[in-house]
Amino acid sequence: MIYLLVLLGKVIIFISKTLNIGSGSTWPGHIAVETYKDFIKRELTRNKHLKIVLIAGTNGKTTTGKLIRTILEENGNKVFQNEAGANLLNGIASSLIKNSNLVGNIKFDYAIFEVDENTLSLVLDNLKPRALVLLNLFRDQLDRYGEVNIVANKWKESLEKIDIKTSLILNADDPKIAFLGNNKNNSFYFSVKGESFIQEHASDSTYCPRCGEKLSYERVTFSHLGNWKCKKCGLKRKKPDIENYESYPLPGIYNKYNTHAAILTARVLKIGESKIKNYLKKFKPAFGRQETIEYNGKNIQIFLSKNPASFNQSLQTINELKAKNVLFVLNDRIPDGLDVSWIWDVDFENYFKNFRSVSVSGDRVYDMALRLQYANNESRITYHELKIYEDLKEAIGKETKKLKAKEILYILPTYSAMLDLRKILTGKKLL
Amino acid sequence: MIQDTKYKLTIGWLYPELMSTYGDRGNINVLTKRCEWRGIRVDILNLSVGFDIKLLKNINLLFMGGAEDIQQQIVAKDFTVQKIKALKKKVEDGTPGLYICGALQFLGKYYKDASGTKIKGLGIFDLHTEHPGAYTKRFIGNIVTRSDLASPIVGFENHGGRTCLGDNLKPFGMVIKGFGNNGGDKTEGAIYKNSIGTYLHGPILPKNPQIADFLISKALILKYGAGVKIKKLEDSLEKKAHDYILQKIASFE
Numbered sequence: 290m291i292y293l294l295v296l297l298g299k300v301i302i303f304i305s306k307t308l309n310i311g312s313g314s315t316w317p318g319h320i321a322v323e324t325y326k327d328f329i330k331r332e333l334t335r336n337k338h339l340k341i342v343l344i345a346g347t348n349g350k351t352t353t354g355k356l357i358r359t360i361l362e363e364n365g366n367k368v369f370q371n372e373a374g375a376n377l378l379n380g381i382a383s384s385l386i387k388n389s390n391l392v393g394n395i396k397f398d399y400a401i402f403e404v405d406e407n408t409l410s411l412v413l414d415n416l417k418p419r420a421l422v423l424l425n426l427f428r429d430q431l432d433r434y435g436e437v438n439i440v441a442n443k444w445k446e447s448l449e450k451i452d453i454k455t456s457l458i459l460n461a462d463d464p465k466i467a468f469l470g471n472n473k474n475n476s477f478y479f480s481v482k483g484e485s486f487i488q489e490h491a492s493d494s495t496y497c498p499r500c501g502e503k504l505s506y507e508r509v510t511f512s513h514l515g516n517w518k519c520k521k522c523g524l525k526r527k528k529p530d531i532e533n534y535e536s537y538p539l540p541g542i543y544n545k546y547n548t549h550a551a552i553l554t555a556r557v558l559k560i561g562e563s564k565i566k567n568y569l570k571k572f573k574p575a576f577g578r579q580e581t582i583e584y585n586g587k588n589i590q591i592f593l594s595k596n597p598a599s600f601n602q603s604l605q606t607i608n609e610l611k612a613k614n615v616l617f618v619l620n621d622r623i624p625d626g627l628d629v630s631w632i633w634d635v636d637f638e639n640y641f642k643n644f645r646s647v648s649v650s651g652d653r654v655y656d657m658a659l660r661l662q663y664a665n666n667e668s669r670i671t672y673h674e675l676k677i678y679e680d681l682k683e684a685i686g687k688e689t690k691k692l693k694a695k696e697i698l699y700i701l702p703t704y705s706a707m708l709d710l711r712k713i714l715t716g717k718k719l720l
Numbered sequence: 721m722i723q724d725t726k727y728k729l730t731i732g733w734l735y736p737e738l739m740s741t742y743g744d745r746g747n748i749n750v751l752t753k754r755c756e757w758r759g760i761r762v763d764i765l766n767l768s769v770g771f772d773i774k775l776l777k778n779i780n781l782l783f784m785g786g787a788e789d790i791q792q793q794i795v796a797k798d799f800t801v802q803k804i805k806a807l808k809k810k811v812e813d814g815t816p817g818l819y820i821c822g823a824l825q826f827l828g829k830y831y832k833d834a835s836g837t838k839i840k841g842l843g844i845f846d847l848h849t850e851h852p853g854a855y856t857k858r859f860i861g862n863i864v865t866r867s868d869l870a871s872p873i874v875g876f877e878n879h880g881g882r883t884c885l886g887d888n889l890k891p892f893g894m895v896i897k898g899f900g901n902n903g904g905d906k907t908e909g910a911i912y913k914n915s916i917g918t919y920l921h922g923p924i925l926p927k928n929p930q931i932a933d934f935l936i937s938k939a940l941i942l943k944y945g946a947g948v949k950i951k952k953l954e955d956s957l958e959k960k961a962h963d964y965i966l967q968k969i970a971s972f973e
Binding site: 428436437438495496501503627628629630631632633634653655656658659660662663664 | 737741742743744745746749750769788789790791794861876878921922923926927957958960964
């Protein structure tokens with residue numbers, strides 16, 4: 290049975306690649322799991338040597354995955370990952386098919402799987418990871434994912450029955466994530482030393498995950514992350530296993546969290562400290578996550594910004610990098626969420642005055658323009674002062690042309706906008 | 721026409737930390753900026769859990785956003801008999817207000833949640849809301865309605881609860897495209913005196929600035945007398961963003 294499904298899956302991948310109808314990142318797995326619901330379990334029983342790292346959370350999955358992969362590969366391990374966006378059960382099954390030989394044997398040491406928030410419980414029913422990394426839970430596409438609390442409750446249920454051999458790598462600063470830990474010595478906590486005391490508007494879990502009381506924060510790094518405690522029931526942040534590191538491969542507080550999560554995972558996988566440090570130097574950003582692309586002889590840097598927390602972090606980071614020229618690209622397609630209300634939860638007000646040139650594009654260009662019109666503290670930006678481009682290609686062309694030689698155009702796109710953007714930028718290179 | 725600082729409005733924001741999801745905060749931004757652009761000073765007063773009802777006295781405009789179930793339960797506990805009485809008086813006196821989604825449900829007699837638990841409402845609006853259960857369809861998507869205040873109104877709805885209006889309560893709008901209160905009778909939200917309850921996120925005010933101006937204007941009249949008129953603003957971006965939703969919906973027909 291299993292041979293047949295692997296074979297069938299491989300045939301589908303081959304056909305879809307040949308006919309150029311996609312890379313087969315979900316269909317083969319979909320068919321395998323539909324035909325034989327224990328496909329993943331059986332395939333993994335046959336490949337007991339394969340260690341799995343699962344990563345879930347609203348923001349930072351891709352970067353953290355790439356950090357862990359870099360460390361493992363530099364360490365000489367063979368690693369594969371599920372493809373971008375294929376983070377449901379069918380994506381994981383497809384990835385297993387793709388990376389096994391014709392008889393279902395997998396010649397890799399590690400698999401790193403990004404998992405969708407709503408799918409984590411189902412995935413944990415099908416496989417036992419060596420490490421489970423839970424990064425954070427932020428407000429994101431409420432029309433698709435529903436309420437943050439519902440997701441957290443589902444996770445809590447699954448983690449109560451998790452195997453003791455699975456190491457949990459948890460964000461100590463995110464109350465709902467930290468609360469998922471247990472006392473069985475398999476929970477490890479990461480944090481980030483921070484100094485801010487102001488909470489951003491888009492904060493979600495400022496209530497005690499145990500008793501519902503409002504939490505007190507000694508300090509906040511961003512959004513609802515920080516050193517928290519409940520004055521009513523006494524629940525408080527666990528002592529972190531890592532909260533600081535000597536150097537980081539990427540700027541931004543959010544990337545400190547991602548880096549700490551990756552380091553803690555590497556430690557659990559028994560990789561030595563000095564090795565981790567050296568391997569991290571080899572890291573290159575994942576696409577769209579602070580990736581720099583040259584276009585028309587000018588530099589563009591892309592900061593994927595897909596929900597209030599990630600958008601605020603992008604704004605803060607480019608502000609620290611002294612960004613002057615900024616382009617926001619807002620789409621409302623399925624991967625972005627059909628509802629763009631969330632842009633009103635982003636704190637543009639804090640950064641606006643530092644930018645010299647602000648332009649907007651994307652399917653919902655006028656919604657973004659409108660948001661910025663109401664974000665300007667000094668005076669009302671008029672229709673003409675803000676550069677509005679219905680056409681993304683025109684936006685990139687004109688905005689890069691005006692840059693001085695060493696200047697960077699910082700582009701903050703939503704997910705599908707980022708894909709469009711890369712197509713324009715890298716497509717041009719090929720021609 | 722007013723263009724000086726002799727006018728000042730205090731906006732009371734009910735439970736900003738708890739009742740604010742789907743960008744509801746944008747409504748506060750819009751009310752504030754549209755006052756400031758006209759030279760009207762604005763104070764935002766946060767009315768959080770445990771707030772003193774004496775604060776309500778000086779408030780000229782009320783706003784309350786939507787929330788997740790757990791947060792609604794925390795807020796429900798904060799509505800004491802006295803607090804309900806004080807809020808009811810504000811509404812009856814004609815204080816303009818905007819109540820989004822969960823807040824609209826709160827204004828009614830009761831809300832029966834997905835598990836069947838009945839949460840008592842404030843009983844200020846003659847309406848009630850029932851959630852038919854976790855496995856029934858949520859009403860999600862772009863919505864267009866018409867009303868006397870602004871037409872067409874555009875927004876985004878996302879709710880599981882079905883609201884039914886009592887005989888004497890007027891809907892805020894009638895659905896042209898979308899679901900509205902219950903997906904059946906075409907009504908959307910409710911309007912009573914100067915209080916507007918609606919399911920429209922988006923948020924509602926940026927793309928429908930006439931509603932913001934209605935609230936501001938009513939607040940000024942109530943405070944300073946019937947002669948006060950507000951200056952018109954140039955709303956070309958508002959209109960462009962508004963019309964995009966209409967086009968998008970038309971292209972799916």
